[in-house]
Amino acid sequence: MAETAAVMEQRKPKKSSLAKRNTERFLRNKLAVMGLLIVLFVVVLCLIAPLLTDYDPAKISLSERIQAPSSTHLFGTDKIGRDVFARVLYGGRMSILIGLSGAIGGMILGVIIGSFCGLYGGWLDSFFVKVAELVSSIPQLLLVLVLVAIVGQSMRNLIFVFIFTGWIATFRLVRGRFFSLREESFVEASRAFGISNVSIAFRHILPNCLGPVVVQLTLNTAGFILQEAALSFIGLGVPSSVPTWGNIMDAAKEIMVISNYPWLWVFPGVAIALFVLGVNFFGDGLRDVFDPNQM
Amino acid sequence: MSEQLNENILTLKGLKVQFRVGRRLVKAVNGVDLNVRRGKTLGLVGESGCGKSVTAHAIMRLLPKAGFIPEGEVTYYSNEGTVDILKHNPKGKTLRDLRGRQISMIFQDPLASLNPVYRIGDQIVENIRQHNRVPKEAAMKRTVEMLKQLSIPQAEKRVLDYPHQFSGGMKQRVMIAMGLINDPELLIADEPTTALDVTIQAQILELMQDLQKKLGFTIIIITHNMGIVADMADDIAVMYMGKIVEFGSKREIFLNPAHPYTKALLKSVPVLGSGSNSRLEPIRGNTPDPSEMPEGCTFAPRCDFAMDICKTDPPNFDVGGGHMSRCWLCKGGNGQ
Amino acid sequence: MLKYFFQRMLLLIPMVIVISLLAFIGLELTPGDPLTAMLSPDQMSSMTTEELDAMRESLGLNDPMLIRYGRWVINLLKGDLGISVMSGSPIKDIIKNLLPATIILTMVALVVSTLIGLILGIFAAIKQNSIVDYLSSVLGVLGISIPQFFIGILAILFFAVRLQWFPAQGRTDIGLNFWQSLKYLVLPSFSLGITLTAALMRHTRNSMLDVLNKDYVKTARAKGLPEWKVYTFHVFRNAMMPISVMILLRLPMLIGGAVVIEQVFGYAGIGNRLLTAINASDYQLVLIIILLLSIVALFASVLIDLFTAVLDPRVRLGSSKNQGGA
Numbered sequence: 035m036a037e038t039a040a041v042m043e044q045r046k047p048k049k050s051s052l053a054k055r056n057t058e059r060f061l062r063n064k065l066a067v068m069g070l071l072i073v074l075f076v077v078v079l080c081l082i083a084p085l086l087t088d089y090d091p092a093k094i095s096l097s098e099r100i101q102a103p104s105s106t107h108l109f110g111t112d113k114i115g116r117d118v119f120a121r122v123l124y125g126g127r128m129s130i131l132i133g134l135s136g137a138i139g140g141m142i143l144g145v146i147i148g149s150f151c152g153l154y155g156g157w158l159d160s161f162f163v164k165v166a167e168l169v170s171s172i173p174q175l176l177l178v179l180v181l182v183a184i185v186g187q188s189m190r191n192l193i194f195v196f197i198f199t200g201w202i203a204t205f206r207l208v209r210g211r212f213f214s215l216r217e218e219s220f221v222e223a224s225r226a227f228g229i230s231n232v233s234i235a236f237r238h239i240l241p242n243c244l245g246p247v248v249v250q251l252t253l254n255t256a257g258f259i260l261q262e263a264a265l266s267f268i269g270l271g272v273p274s275s276v277p278t279w280g281n282i283m284d285a286a287k288e289i290m291v292i293s294n295y296p297w298l299w300v301f302p303g304v305a306i307a308l309f310v311l312g313v314n315f316f317g318d319g320l321r322d323v324f325d326p327n328q329m
Numbered sequence: 330m331s332e333q334l335n336e337n338i339l340t341l342k343g344l345k346v347q348f349r350v351g352r353r354l355v356k357a358v359n360g361v362d363l364n365v366r367r368g369k370t371l372g373l374v375g376e377s378g379c380g381k382s383v384t385a386h387a388i389m390r391l392l393p394k395a396g397f398i399p400e401g402e403v404t405y406y407s408n409e410g411t412v413d414i415l416k417h418n419p420k421g422k423t424l425r426d427l428r429g430r431q432i433s434m435i436f437q438d439p440l441a442s443l444n445p446v447y448r449i450g451d452q453i454v455e456n457i458r459q460h461n462r463v464p465k466e467a468a469m470k471r472t473v474e475m476l477k478q479l480s481i482p483q484a485e486k487r488v489l490d491y492p493h494q495f496s497g498g499m500k501q502r503v504m505i506a507m508g509l510i511n512d513p514e515l516l517i518a519d520e521p522t523t524a525l526d527v528t529i530q531a532q533i534l535e536l537m538q539d540l541q542k543k544l545g546f547t548i549i550i551i552t553h554n555m556g557i558v559a560d561m562a563d564d565i566a567v568m569y570m571g572k573i574v575e576f577g578s579k580r581e582i583f584l585n586p587a588h589p590y591t592k593a594l595l596k597s598v599p600v601l602g603s604g605s606n607s608r609l610e611p612i613r614g615n616t617p618d619p620s621e622m623p624e625g626c627t628f629a630p631r632c633d634f635a636m637d638i639c640k641t642d643p644p645n646f647d648v649g650g651g652h653m654s655r656c657w658l659c660k661g662g663n664g665q
Numbered sequence: 666m667l668k669y670f671f672q673r674m675l676l677l678i679p680m681v682i683v684i685s686l687l688a689f690i691g692l693e694l695t696p697g698d699p700l701t702a703m704l705s706p707d708q709m710s711s712m713t714t715e716e717l718d719a720m721r722e723s724l725g726l727n728d729p730m731l732i733r734y735g736r737w738v739i740n741l742l743k744g745d746l747g748i749s750v751m752s753g754s755p756i757k758d759i760i761k762n763l764l765p766a767t768i769i770l771t772m773v774a775l776v777v778s779t780l781i782g783l784i785l786g787i788f789a790a791i792k793q794n795s796i797v798d799y800l801s802s803v804l805g806v807l808g809i810s811i812p813q814f815f816i817g818i819l820a821i822l823f824f825a826v827r828l829q830w831f832p833a834q835g836r837t838d839i840g841l842n843f844w845q846s847l848k849y850l851v852l853p854s855f856s857l858g859i860t861l862t863a864a865l866m867r868h869t870r871n872s873m874l875d876v877l878n879k880d881y882v883k884t885a886r887a888k889g890l891p892e893w894k895v896y897t898f899h900v901f902r903n904a905m906m907p908i909s910v911m912i913l914l915r916l917p918m919l920i921g922g923a924v925v926i927e928q929v930f931g932y933a934g935i936g937n938r939l940l941t942a943i944n945a946s947d948y949q950l951v952l953i954i955i956l957l958l959s960i961v962a963l964f965a966s967v968l969i970d971l972f973t974a975v976l977d978p979r980v981r982l983g984s985s986k987n988q989g990g991a
Binding site for chain 3: 065168171172179183263269283293303306307310311313315
């Protein structure tokens, strides 16, 4: 009960002592704070891209092909003269958007299915458990690959595919929490007072899942950004007309590019690694705050 | 046991144990003096967090990483010689040779104390073979015999089972068998029945007493339950906030308690046949945070008889016949 | 133990059936037709609709889906995997040539990264809160954050192009020249395994620390066991159980990653072929490769599961069996 109340408190604008203590615990974790700063830094850079560069990421300039980094082109230019700096910034928008919306969509789907199964159980529950087991036993990249091949290559489709494969961890988490909390006395007490299942779910059980679900969200965001990059790199992700971090790195399939034009792939590669690193540090820190026993 | 051996099997002098928790220093045990009489049972009682379990772990030198012993003396008088326990490396040969053979310890939660991945027979055999050069078959035979002594049915078969196939009470019997298998001189039982059903508690305690009569080892039983010490103990040490506040024979402690804390403790729990009044009274207030110890007598803030002098630390007063109490009320001899 | 093994194997059958059916249905829905891939646009336009239909009919492409699925399964069980429409060669041969290479790559990555990850994790746990521990935790997050293919590219640049220690691209059959083939394996398996190494290192450390706090470790010390015995017999074996579960969860990722890594290193394996097959909408080949890789993943997971059962009697015997009262 105390825990539920505490988590509920956290959502109030007025800072309760627990929220304050959690914030303090988070801030004490230097790596987590660093992670949050990295994430914010990259996101802000991508968002204010028009202020940072005048180049259009899609503008082809054959006279400026494959130029090394210089003061005019900070990260150099690619094979058809596009500015790599602009492409990394605008590509970041897309990569982050895809990763984040895939993860958020998967989270919502997972929470809905998870609470449904947790509340009602029965054959529907065993059905979704089986589906989850099946989907997670197939190599995820292969699954995404096949799905992309089926629904066609587009950014929207890729996000849908991520949602379709990304709900499972959240689903298991929420469902498990429902099953364990269902027997707790405060939930039984609520039930005895005739409070409906749905309101029990929303008022008592879901707030209890909040922490782990958010941690899972960071994990999925990091995972999807890496997957998008890998898929786009092998040419089965987002169509190459849309710049994403993975699409920019597409060029590095030739040894010539790898050895002679490193600016074509180092910058987007570092951008992916940096952002995902930030997300992972941040997620680790959140997990420490929500569940200090786990670390 | 020869006659010239020290009457005590174990003595503690000014034992202190502290823990580093983040930047704070928690003083868990604050200068404990204790004599454990050979062949007898000592009951170490107190509320949870008073340091009784930490004291036991310090004797075994099995403190967690954050714990350390800044000062004190723990001397073990065995028939093989005297060992100054704190002078040795806790992971070194001398103490390892002592542990499991001369001094055994069983813990509160039998479920957690047994390794889930090994057969219980093998876990006991491991203890035999660590200290004796015997073939595996012989060790297994002894194990079966010992389990029979602890009334485990079908012991020959059960040695092949894994811990999860045993009930809680049976697991604790296995733990006791493991502790006694090398015929130790001292058995430290840290809340051995707290995790068990009440009916099973009595069986386990009775078994321990029977075996003590047969094998003649010494027991230190650590508990918060006055009923258990009333049943088991010869001597009782009452611990509060890392100190022994009262020590005496069972008779003295129950019939003539000198320290207000002991009195409060006796009033707060029902003890069958102790003749105390039937009304139970909880102890006022909470135990203070061990990192913010009050000045002087640590019980003073909760004590009904607190006086000005309680701001200074009371020494140990002899109430008579080895009955000691750390309370200014006992200054003039008898407590009352 | 044998019974447990067969139980686990039996559970695989419905999984394999469902996966094959799903893959079949899924690829049915893909745009493109084997005919369009088989014939050049010129040939297509020179043929009449009737001719094309006749050709579809003869290839059995016009039958109901379930019949085609059934026919395909029966052929599969007979060992006839069909013909790759793209290359015209039997799929059986393609698989025979390429699947072992992918399995070798994945196995090497799995074994090497498991060993390294375990050792580093144990070390970090023993030296908890030291600089080594701190550094390894930073490296651990770094390892799971860098895209594998980026590591692969960097490895090519440094170890193949600059230092010329290893070849950048390609593969030699292990039967042809063992040492040569090993040289080709080093960089791809390193790039493929690094994520698993990092993840395992983090997990091993946490799992070890978790077990070190357990009462049975205290019991082991109370028996007077020397530290090396405490660690080997009581800490490590128990810490391994969640770790093997984690390897199990990560295994499909490793196989998926192999597809990408093969592309980076031009490593002629099944993953590389899968991508060409997808681009050429060579259904039959894609279908079989996906099915095979999924089955490989499932089999590997059963093996790891068995390993867990060997470690943990509670899994092997079922934990509800509680005999004898107190």
